[in-house]
Amino acid sequence: MRIEAKAALFGTAAALVLLGVTFGLSPFLQPSIAAASKQRSTNIASAAASPALEGEAKRGRSLFDRNCAHCHGDDARGDEGPNLHDLTKTDARITRIVKEGIKGEMPRFGAKLNDADVEALIAYLRTLKS
Amino acid sequence: MHGGTTHFPIALVMASALFDLASFLVPENSARTRRAGFQAAGFCTIVLGALGAFGAVGSGLVMSRGQLLGSGDLARHHLFLWPAFAMLIGLATWRLIVQNRGSARGFKIYLAGSMLTAALMAAAGYWGGELLLNG
Numbered sequence: 001m002r003i004e005a006k007a008a009l010f011g012t013a014a015a016l017v018l019l020g021v022t023f024g025l026s027p028f029l030q031p032s033i034a035a036a037s038k039q040r041s042t043n044i045a046s047a048a049a050s051p052a053l054e055g056e057a058k059r060g061r062s063l064f065d066r067n068c069a070h071c072h073g074d075d076a077r078g079d080e081g082p083n084l085h086d087l088t089k090t091d092a093r094i095t096r097i098v099k100e101g102i103k104g105e106m107p108r109f110g111a112k113l114n115d116a117d118v119e120a121l122i123a124y125l126r127t128l129k130s
Numbered sequence: 131m132h133g134g135t136t137h138f139p140i141a142l143v144m145a146s147a148l149f150d151l152a153s154f155l156v157p158e159n160s161a162r163t164r165r166a167g168f169q170a171a172g173f174c175t176i177v178l179g180a181l182g183a184f185g186a187v188g189s190g191l192v193m194s195r196g197q198l199l200g201s202g203d204l205a206r207h208h209l210f211l212w213p214a215f216a217m218l219i220g221l222a223t224w225r226l227i228v229q230n231r232g233s234a235r236g237f238k239i240y241l242a243g244s245m246l247t248a249a250l251m252a253a254a255g256y257w258g259g260e261l262l263l264n265g
Contacts, residue, residue, distance in 0.1 A: 004236040007227035011220035018219050019212065022187060029196030070197070070204035070261070080195070107262060 053127060060124025063117055067109060076128050081106065085128040094122050132193045133262060136186040140255050142179030143218060146172045147248040150241050173225055176244065180222035183215055207257035214250035221247060 053061050064076065071081035078084070087094065095118050101108030113121070153168030190211075194200060199208050221243055228236065 004224075004228055004232050007224040008220075010227055011223035014223040015216040015220040019216050022191070022215075023198060026191055026196040026198050029191055066202040069201045070194075074201060112260075 056123035060120035132189040138182035146175035147244045203261040210254035217247040
């Protein structure tokens with residue numbers, strides 16, 4: 001077999017092995033798989049019981065999924081960022097936090113989300129009740 | 131930490147693709163040492179880039195708490211990152227084994243793969259930047 005073909009086989013094998021090792025190790029970095037799994041089943045049950053989102057809140061949910069879920073959790077019950085259910089902050093305060101961020105804690109979204117987007121996001125957040 | 135470590139493999143892979151492209155474009159009858167020099171630079175940078183990728187991937191996994199995909203911009207970042215990481219490891223392994231013993235055709239395929247990897251890493255870096263700096 002030519003050296004290039006051998007090298008291609010070794011290269012493919014090395015890539016697959018390292019991806020496998022990386023993917024295999026990643027669960028050990030997750031805070032608590034069991035707790036997350038339990039939380040997920042609880043969330044599915046509560047999501048089924050909540051009414052369907054409409055209008056602005058529906059668009060806000062979509063914006064949340066794309067911009068916020070990776071820190072606040074898919075269900076907004078907190079992960080790296082805090083739980084966003086039952087927020088008591090005013091709309092103006094939430095708008096300022098979303099647009100300007102919190103130094104060292106949360107990135108600013110002012111360049112990415114316009115006023116209408118933030119309003120839709122807030123409309124979704126207001127639907128989140130424990 | 132991820133923001134710092136991740137720039138090494140991105141820069142090195144792009145530099146490697148450019149060095150190899152330069153070695154490919156140098157005229158056949160020009161000084162052989164110049165072509166060899168570009169190829170040596172391409173070799174060193176792809177190997178260093180692959181080594182640097184371990185630090186970048188490791189710190190990224192710690193930062194995202196082991197999330198392999200996630201959602202939103204994080205998912206977009208990962209959709210480009212994992213193919214780029216696999217290709218980078220594969221290309222660096224190929225290059226380490228073949229070194230200067232490859233054919234012109236083999237090098238052309240490698241060069242195409244190297245440029246694709248650089249593009250994938252640039253896209254992963256773009257979405258990573260969007261995630262961390264621009265919301």
